[in-house]
Amino acid sequence: MSRPSPDHPTTTPSGRPRRSVPGSGLAKGLAVTLRTMTKKTVTEQYPDAQPALPPRSRGVIGLFEENCTVCMLCARECPDWCIYIDSHKETVPAATPGGRERSRNVLDRFAIDFSLCMYCGICIEVCPFDALFWSPEFEYAETDIRDLTHERDKLREWMWTVPAPPALDPGAEEPKEIAAARKAAEKLAAAQAEPPTEPTDPQEGAS
Ligand code: SF4
Numbered sequence: 454m455s456r457p458s459p460d461h462p463t464t465t466p467s468g469r470p471r472r473s474v475p476g477s478g479l480a481k482g483l484a485v486t487l488r489t490m491t492k493k494t495v496t497e498q499y500p501d502a503q504p505a506l507p508p509r510s511r512g513v514i515g516l517f518e519e520n521c522t523v524c525m526l527c528a529r530e531c532p533d534w535c536i537y538i539d540s541h542k543e544t545v546p547a548a549t550p551g552g553r554e555r556s557r558n559v560l561d562r563f564a565i566d567f568s569l570c571m572y573c574g575i576c577i578e579v580c581p582f583d584a585l586f587w588s589p590e591f592e593y594a595e596t597d598i599r600d601l602t603h604e605r606d607k608l609r610e611w612m613w614t615v616p617a618p619p620a621l622d623p624g625a626e627e628p629k630e631i632a633a634a635r636k637a638a639e640k641l642a643a644a645q646a647e648p649p650t651e652p653t654d655p656q657e658g659a660s
């Protein structure tokens with residue numbers, strides 16, 4: 454049973470039951486229909502028309518494997534425990550004579566189960582090495598739930614759909630990674646632009 458609201462009391466101020474005018478409900482309904490018909494439509498004709506998503510939408514997670522050090526932070530912090538990582542240790546020989554051997558983690562498996570993921574973004578936030586990124590891609594529905602576990606190759610493919618970061622504010626300091634990459638590219642370009650040195654003629658000094 455619906456309760457009387459203060460805006461639509463069911464009784465008159467004198468306490469008598471309020472009578473509704475016959476057909477007023479129909480008129481109100483038609484007024485709502487008319488108002489809605491004249492408003493701009495908000496329905497997206499998906500999939501014929503693709504929705505215009507914000508560039509940083511949380512669609513799927515991409516893995517940039519080269520940056521991953523298998524620190525396990527993302528897997529430990531994931532509230533849904535839906536990141537699966539396997540790795541083994543490898544010994545790296547000493548870089549200099551008399552130096553110490555080092556051990557490093559080698560990634561064997563990296564997978565995310567998107568049937569469990571709640572798109573909180575914690576894994577991306579906590580990754581200290583910038584190995585995980587949001588991609589706005591969202592069309593990866595599957596008929597078999599097991600196919601929603603994306604292995605490292607699939608996660609790598611998503612990486613190519615990650616949008617470029619937004620431009621820096623005017624006057625902002627250049628990020629150190631970009632500065633290092635730019636200097637390396639400039640050095641390489643300068644080395645390639647230098648004319649090759651001509652071999653000296655051994656007869657020249659003898660005469
Ligand atoms: S977005 Fe959240 S739930 Fe999904 S894998 Fe990352 S930490 Fe786990």
Ligand code: SF4
Pocket residue numbers: 520521522523524525526527528538579580581582583584585
């Ligand atoms: S937090 Fe980053 S570096 Fe560490 S295991 Fe996860 S993806 Fe790899």
